[in-house]
Amino acid sequence: MKVTLRIWRQSGPDESGKLVDYQMDDVNPDMSFLEMLDVLNERLILNGEAPVAFDHDCREGICGSCGMVINGMPHGPQTLTTTCQLHMRTFSDGDVIVVEPWRSAAFPIIKDLVVDRTAFDRIIQSGGYISVATGSAPEAHSQLVPKPDADLAFENAECIGCGACVAACPNGSSMLFVSAKVSHLNVLPQGQPERETRVLRMVEAMDLEGFGGCTNTGECTNACPKGIPQASIARLNREYLRASLSGRR
Numbered sequence: 001m002k003v004t005l006r007i008w009r010q011s012g013p014d015e016s017g018k019l020v021d022y023q024m025d026d027v028n029p030d031m032s033f034l035e036m037l038d039v040l041n042e043r044l045i046l047n048g049e050a051p052v053a054f055d056h057d058c059r060e061g062i063c064g065s066c067g068m069v070i071n072g073m074p075h076g077p078q079t080l081t082t083t084c085q086l087h088m089r090t091f092s093d094g095d096v097i098v099v100e101p102w103r104s105a106a107f108p109i110i111k112d113l114v115v116d117r118t119a120f121d122r123i124i125q126s127g128g129y130i131s132v133a134t135g136s137a138p139e140a141h142s143q144l145v146p147k148p149d150a151d152l153a154f155e156n157a158e159c160i161g162c163g164a165c166v167a168a169c170p171n172g173s174s175m176l177f178v179s180a181k182v183s184h185l186n187v188l189p190q191g192q193p194e195r196e197t198r199v200l201r202m203v204e205a206m207d208l209e210g211f212g213g214c215t216n217t218g219e220c221t222n223a224c225p226k227g228i229p230q231a232s233i234a235r236l237n238r239e240y241l242r243a244s245l246s247g248r249r
């Protein structure tokens with residue numbers, strides 16, 4: 001199949017960028033989107049041109065490194081799919097595919113399709129952890145977790161921190177990300193010692209990083225490759241209110 005890639009090229013954080021067209025002939029429909037970019041980059045390197053910079057690591061939908069806006073949609077047109085899991089058979093012969101980086105004030109562009117997502121790391125550092133004694137693993141039944149709580153924690157632990165929620169949100173809000181991290185830990189017994197401080201500190205860090213507020217547009221959940229639900233944001237708000245009233249910081 002033949003496609004035209006219209007890719008955002010920007011040589012550095014302070015440089016101006018523009019969309020550049022690349023004609024791709026002979027694309028294998030079973031290639032992943034990133035493999036197709038690899039082929040483009042091999043061609044660019046052989047021609048002495050700078051390859052397109054993009055983030056990737058696991059290429060299995062696990063690490064959250066990959067992330068680009070494809071035809072206006074974070075991770076492209078297929079739901080519950082990361083960019084690395086997207087295949088070219090999703091597109092049609094002759095398509096023009098527009099590829100842009102995440103666009104958010106809190107995710108400044110480093111180069112081409114690579115953005116700085118360390119704001120997420122700082123939010124995690126502020127409260128996305130639990131305190132446990134080191135040593136050998138505890139006996140599995142020493143701390144019982146009700147099945148509904150385990151399922152809820154697991155559902156939220158699926159967040160891979162890719163930032164698609166921020167890229168999709170018209171406000172650049174990271175509420176879905178923060179709500180997944182808070183929900184994951186706050187519903188488990190292991191997360192109780194820092195239950196209040198966690199949510200207060202993570203929301204404070206989120207605001208300091210310049211993310212916008214949530215106005216319930218729901219675009220974040222639509223874009224999330226792991227299907228983190230809107231209910232997690234409602235839980236975050238309840239946890240925040242509860243912690244605020246508790247007086248603990």
Ligand code: FES
Nearest residue numbers: 059063064066084
């Ligand atoms: S490269 Fe790891 S999720 Fe896509």
